[in-house]
Amino acid sequence: MVVRVAFLAPHYPAEMPRFVRALAEQGAEVIGVSDVPVAQLGDAARYLSRYVKTDSSLSDEARAHAELLPVLRALAPDQIEAQWEPIVLLAAGLRDALGLGGMSRDTVLGFRDKQLMKERLAAAGVRVPKSARATPGDELRDAVERIGLPVVVKPIAGAGTTDTFLVRDRAELERVVASVAHVPALIVEEFIAGEELTYDTVCVDGTPVFDSVAQYFPKPLESRTQEWISPGQIVFRDPHAQPELAPGIALGRQVLAALGMQTGFTHMEWFRTARGEAVFGEIASRAPGAKLVDQMNWANDFDVFRGWAQAFLDGSFREVAHRRFHVACVFKRALGRGRITQIVGLHQLRAALGPHIAEEALLPIGTPRRDWRNTLLSDGWIAVRHPDLATCRRMMQTIVDDLKLYAE
Numbered sequence: 001m002v003v004r005v006a007f008l009a010p011h012y013p014a015e016m017p018r019f020v021r022a023l024a025e026q027g028a029e030v031i032g033v034s035d036v037p038v039a040q041l042g043d044a045a046r047y048l049s050r051y052v053k054t055d056s057s058l059s060d061e062a063r064a065h066a067e068l069l070p071v072l073r074a075l076a077p078d079q080i081e082a083q084w085e086p087i088v089l090l091a092a093g094l095r096d097a098l099g100l101g102g103m104s105r106d107t108v109l110g111f112r113d114k115q116l117m118k119e120r121l122a123a124a125g126v127r128v129p130k131s132a133r134a135t136p137g138d139e140l141r142d143a144v145e146r147i148g149l150p151v152v153v154k155p156i157a158g159a160g161t162t163d164t165f166l167v168r169d170r171a172e173l174e175r176v177v178a179s180v181a182h183v184p185a186l187i188v189e190e191f192i193a194g195e196e197l198t199y200d201t202v203c204v205d206g207t208p209v210f211d212s213v214a215q216y217f218p219k220p221l222e223s224r225t226q227e228w229i230s231p232g233q234i235v236f237r238d239p240h241a242q243p244e245l246a247p248g249i250a251l252g253r254q255v256l257a258a259l260g261m262q263t264g265f266t267h268m269e270w271f272r273t274a275r276g277e278a279v280f281g282e283i284a285s286r287a288p289g290a291k292l293v294d295q296m297n298w299a300n301d302f303d304v305f306r307g308w309a310q311a312f313l314d315g316s317f318r319e320v321a322h323r324r325f326h327v328a329c330v331f332k333r334a335l336g337r338g339r340i341t342q343i344v345g346l347h348q349l350r351a352a353l354g355p356h357i358a359e360e361a362l363l364p365i366g367t368p369r370r371d372w373r374n375t376l377l378s379d380g381w382i383a384v385r386h387p388d389l390a391t392c393r394r395m396m397q398t399i400v401d402d403l404k405l406y407a408e
């Protein structure tokens with residue numbers, strides 16, 4: 001029997017057409033649902049049996065839910081899916097309302113509301129940063145007082161490090177109080193010093209059938225607030241072969257169980273303290289963005305989109321993770337404003353790293369720069385892979401140091 005899947009936002013972010021394609025190739029009938037004209041669906045369109053365009057924005061959960069409920073009731077999908085953070089609750093609420101299986105809205109809320117997430121985890125004995133919910137203004141000041149400086153202030157339901165601030169002293173607090181006045185609900189967290197890593201999985205009924213660990217260089221809070229940084233990240237070849245990653249994997253599994261994960265992608269972030277302890281950061285019930293899924297594919301010489309689709313449709317992940325390469329990706333930001341005018345060091349880089357380059361996607365000369373604050377992809381990227389970690393790290397550093405983009 002053909003499984004009919006309603007997939008929300010099949011065109012955005014950039015990886016979505018590949019999720020849709022994998023579902024279609026595994027035999028599903030995919031109905032696309034989004035708020036853009038059909039012409040904007042791009043590549044996704046060819047894998048859809050039909051397209052439902054909403055009048056309401058998909059990020060307006062209440063309105064989109066009301067508009068979509070009768071439409072989807074008539075189309076009778078077997079599943080409703082979303083892989084984009086701002087709409088995972090909309091998908092879950094529609095599943096609930098139509099009595100479909102899959103994760104409930106309440107379960108998904110535990111992956112979306114950063115305070116509820118921590119309360120559920122703390123109740124299950126997981127080490128989480130001290131935290132408190134707050135509205136902007138005096139409630140925020142009080143929460144900071146209770147938690148104690150230094151703290152991180154961020155939206156309760158954020159993504160991409162938007163409106164996220166480190167507060168070290170009172171002067172900084174007052175600046176941040178002004179900067180977050182427009183954010184309706186905030187969380188204040190104890191600042192955790194350490195390195196920042198991920199624990200990413202595809203799960204079937206709560207059990208990881210594939211998992212992967214990546215590390216950010218530097219932490220997103222730093223790379224997202226300082227323009228001169230070229231953010232890098234490494235997906236490790238085999239997380240189970242590196243003992244220093246074991247506390248993060250154990251933490252991740254505890255978190256998945258405590259939050260009631262069922263089937264699908266997850267993306268968790270954790271901190272490794274100087275003592276090697278793993279402290280929970282956050283978790284989402286969707287795939288990570290910013291090239292991490294591609295890096296998993298290059299690390300394993302497999303197709304995790306296909307494996308995910310198999311897991312989603314019939315509960316069996318049949319792709320084999322070969323665990324062959326460490327994969328580094330560096331996002332480059334041009335120096336200057338305007339259009340890219342010059343790329344320096346690329347020929348030398350190609351000569352030095354040639355066979356190890358998995359993807360080169362720098363913005364061509366003449367293209368306008370992307371707004372570095374609003375994109376994780378900066379002005380393009382280069383990904384490299386190598387079986388040896390030290391070599392992979394050196395290659396990453398070469399791309400950071402020796403490749404320069406200029407704009408004017």
Ligand SMILES: Nc1ncnc2c1ncn2[C@@H]1O[C@H](COP(=O)(O)OP(=O)(O)O)[C@@H](O)[C@H]1O
Nearest residue numbers: 152158159160161189190191192219220221282
């Ligand atoms: N408690 C914390 N201690 C230290 N750094 C933090 C803390 N919370 C967030 N950060 C930093 O801010 C970034 C964004 O916060 P996160 O909770 O991951 O939100 P988002 O959903 O925007 O990714 C993190 O990747 C991390 O670098």
Ligand SMILES: [Mg+2]
Nearest residue numbers: 160161269282
């Ligand atoms: Mg995050």
